Amino acid sequence: MQLGFLVDLHLCMGCKGCEIACKVENEVPLSTWRLRVKYVDVGVFPETKRTFTPLRCNHCENAPCERICPVSALHYLDNGIVNIDKERCIGCAGCVMACPYGAIYIDPETQTADKCTYCAHRVASSMMPACVVACPVEANIFGDLDDPISNISKYIQSNSDVQVRKPEKGTNPHHYYVGGGNVQLNPLASERVEGYSLFNKLTTKMPVGGHH
Amino acid sequence: MVHETLAATHAVVTLDVGLPGIVWPWLVTINMWAKSIGTGVIFMLFYLLKNYPSESGNLRFPTTVVAIVFIHIFLLFTLADLHQPLRMWHIFFYPHWTSAITVGAWMATIFVGLLFALAFFSAEYGKILKKNDAAFDKLLFWTVLLAIPVTLYTAALMSQATARELWQMPTETAQMMLAALLAGSATMILLGKNLSYEAKSSLGVILGLSALAAFIIYQSELVFGPMKAEEVGAVLEYIKGNGEYATMFWIGQFVAYLLPILLITLSRVGRSESILQLAAILALVGLWIVKHVWLIIPQLLPMS
Ligand code: SF4
Ligand code: SF4
Numbered sequence: 001m002q003l004g005f006l007v008d009l010h011l012c013m014g015c016k017g018c019e020i021a022c023k024v025e026n027e028v029p030l031s032t033w034r035l036r037v038k039y040v041d042v043g044v045f046p047e048t049k050r051t052f053t054p055l056r057c058n059h060c061e062n063a064p065c066e067r068i069c070p071v072s073a074l075h076y077l078d079n080g081i082v083n084i085d086k087e088r089c090i091g092c093a094g095c096v097m098a099c100p101y102g103a104i105y106i107d108p109e110t111q112t113a114d115k116c117t118y119c120a121h122r123v124a125s126s127m128m129p130a131c132v133v134a135c136p137v138e139a140n141i142f143g144d145l146d147d148p149i150s151n152i153s154k155y156i157q158s159n160s161d162v163q164v165r166k167p168e169k170g171t172n173p174h175h176y177y178v179g180g181g182n183v184q185l186n187p188l189a190s191e192r193v194e195g196y197s198l199f200n201k202l203t204t205k206m207p208v209g210g211h212h
Numbered sequence: 213m214v215h216e217t218l219a220a221t222h223a224v225v226t227l228d229v230g231l232p233g234i235v236w237p238w239l240v241t242i243n244m245w246a247k248s249i250g251t252g253v254i255f256m257l258f259y260l261l262k263n264y265p266s267e268s269g270n271l272r273f274p275t276t277v278v279a280i281v282f283i284h285i286f287l288l289f290t291l292a293d294l295h296q297p298l299r300m301w302h303i304f305f306y307p308h309w310t311s312a313i314t315v316g317a318w319m320a321t322i323f324v325g326l327l328f329a330l331a332f333f334s335a336e337y338g339k340i341l342k343k344n345d346a347a348f349d350k351l352l353f354w355t356v357l358l359a360i361p362v363t364l365y366t367a368a369l370m371s372q373a374t375a376r377e378l379w380q381m382p383t384e385t386a387q388m389m390l391a392a393l394l395a396g397s398a399t400m401i402l403l404g405k406n407l408s409y410e411a412k413s414s415l416g417v418i419l420g421l422s423a424l425a426a427f428i429i430y431q432s433e434l435v436f437g438p439m440k441a442e443e444v445g446a447v448l449e450y451i452k453g454n455g456e457y458a459t460m461f462w463i464g465q466f467v468a469y470l471l472p473i474l475l476i477t478l479s480r481v482g483r484s485e486s487i488l489q490l491a492a493i494l495a496l497v498g499l500w501i502v503k504h505v506w507l508i509i510p511q512l513l514p515m516s
Contacts, residue, residue, distance in 0.1 A: 038516075039227035050226070055516050064374035070313035071302040090302050091295025094313055096235045097373040102515030105232070111295035165516070168441075169374055183223045187514045188446055190223035192231065 002080040002174065003118055004145040006152050006162070007054050009179035011139035014039060014052030021134030022056075025119060029109050034116040035131055040183050040190045053184040054131075054140070057082065057103040057116040058165065058173030065095035065104060065115075073113065080145075080174060081120050086112040100169045102187075118142070145174060152176075234511050239293040241504040243286050244366055245395070248388075248499065250282035251323075251359040252396020253403070256415065258356045260400070261349065264411040271404055272334040272348055278403060280327045287320065312372050316365035323362045326355045363392045376510035377443035383429050390429075394422040394468070395499055398492035409483060416488050419495060420476040427469035430502070443513065450509040461505045468498025 014037055022028060022035045035056040042049045059082045066074045066082055073089035076082060089112035096104045096113065107114040119129035127133075132140045143150035148157075156162050156176065164173040165185045182189045257275040260268035291297045304321075307314045333348040335341045367388045370379035397419040401412055434452070438445030451461035475491035478484070 033229050036229050038225065040223050041226045042221050042223045044222050064372065067310045068313065068369075068372045070308055070311040070317065071299075071306045072308040088302060088306060089296065090299040091297075092293070092313060093235050093295065094311070094369070094373070096232075097511075098375055100375040100515060102232060102375070106235075106295055171374070183221055187516050188442060189218065189221070190225050191218060192225045192228075192514060 001078065001147075002145040003123065004059070004080070004143070004152055004174035004176065005056070005118065006141040006155050006176040006178060008139050008141065008155070009051070009053065009177055009184060011137045012037070012052045012054060013137060013139075014050070015136060017134040017136060018054055018131035018140060021130040022116070025122070025130035026117075028114075029107060032105050032107060032114070034114065038184075042183055051181075051184050053177075053180065055101070055103075056131075056175070057099075057118075058101055058171065058175035059118060061172035061174060062170060064098035064100065064169075064171060068094040068098040070094065077120060079123065081118050081123070083117050083120050084113060084115060086110055086114065089113050100166050100171065101173075231514055232511075234508060236293070236507060236511065238504060239289045241500060241507050243289040243293065244388075244391070244503050244507070245500045246282045246285035246289065247363070247366065248391040248395035249399050249496070250279050250286055251363045252392040252394070253279050253282075253399050254327075254352070254355055254359045254396070255392060256396040256400040256418070258352055259418075260404070260407070260411060260415075261352070263414070264407065267406070267408055267411060268404070269345065270406070271400075272343075272345070273331070273336075274403060275400070276327060276330045276334055278399060280324070280331060283320070283324055283327060287324070312365050312369035316362070316369060319358065319362050319365060323355070323358050326351065326358060330355060359392075360389075364388050375515055376447075377441045378433075378437070378447045378506070378510040380441075383433065387426060387429060390422045390426040391499060391503070393418055394426065394495055397422065398472075398495040401488055401492040409485065412485060412488055413480065413483075416476045416479060416491065419492065420473050423469040423472050423495060426502075427465060427473075430465065447510045447513055450512055451505065456512070457505050457509055460501060464498055464501035464505055466498070467494050468502045469495075472498070 016037050019033065019036050026034060028034050035054060038053045038055055040051045040053070042051060059080060063082050066076065070092060071088050071090055073085045074082060074095055075085065091106060091111050091113065093106060093113070096106065104113050104115040106112065122129060129142055132142045141152050141155050143152035145153060147153060155178065159178045162176050162178055163180050163185060164176055177185060253275050257271060260271065291300060294300060303314055303317045307318070309315065329351055330348060332341070333344045333351065336343050364385055367385040370376070370384055373379060397415045401415050401419070404412065434448060437448050449455055450457045452458060472491040472495040475487050475494070479487035479491065
């Protein structure tokens, strides 16, 4: 079994329901995010378009975070999930430095690394990840990539523009996007102007790395 | 290429979480800097004992002490940088051998053990401790051998940080070795007050050549780095023109490399030991600045 995610960016409407569901399900502390939806505006008024891109851990097949972890706190599960054992983590932040997707952060409450686990605890009980359930337009498709008749496999077979983020890193992500362009998938393809961040004025209990 | 795309699309992030802060801060700079000194002096002691045995014999003990002190500064700051320092023991009980952090921690521990053994063979204290130069020199050979991977493992660790394209180059390995040679020779110039001018001047040559090689590599990366990867190009913008770290980068290049090269040349003309010592101090201060800039700039880039 190899679990994977696919986001159909044609469907995503940027409601951020997945973000909130993830925070509630995993008790993600204030100012930290396992999953977030990034808005990028493209073009010049009146010819503008807003894009929405949910970003989470890619559960890479060749995960640099797992490789650099000195104590195997980051480890593969049999179903392909890259999981984290917070009791084992020593907080060296090597994984934060290694993940090319900025998917890991140091939890300000536990002072250990944290990231999306594809809701491994729910999956173990045969439930879908919280973000999948919350999405009102079923833009998040989750399933077994090894099973040719799973929803995700069929989606990949029937779409020609399936992409992953930063394929040149050789990480082989198990997280795909349909309908994404350079602007959505490449962080260097858009500008960041000061002041358009969520909660960017937070000053207490700031996490290290990841998204804050 | 991305710059053209940016101009064409006018793509602007309009809502997102804030950018990550610095993950590995100045504590890691001190870590690298102190380790360069701790291993570098061992290389230099070996060199002096081979080439100037009569006058460098009494440097066995003080050099070992300096190495022990700086390796402990390195270990202390490594520990201080952990968010869960009390769990450090996990590295020894749950080691993950693909990680350069694990391999480095084990090697550094053995290195510390060898340094204490060297101190034991070089100390003289009443009837309790007796010097044993032959045993010291035999052990020093193995310590030098281990000092090489201890110096280089940080480059392996940095290249395992796949997200930071700037550190992916094999040149980082050369820079780590050059930093150890530079820091080791500079510290030895300051430590070996009783060495002859010839011995000090040969240390000055090592310092000057290491500085020159390191400077050339950094300048090559500045010019050719962007051709390797888009991310490297974006990172190097922080040290070009009005970049956030441009001033600090150039201060580092001048203080660590260019001024010491100039001063060492001057000291050779006038056989001046004080100018040589000034070069050594500048090199040590500048090395910290250079390492810090290189550590911080790839962390400023948004990853997602
Ligand atoms: S996306 Fe980052 S955190 Fe997730 S598996 Fe890949 S390297 Fe690890
Ligand atoms: S911060 Fe924790 S999970 Fe990340 S590499 Fe270090 S020990 Fe492993």
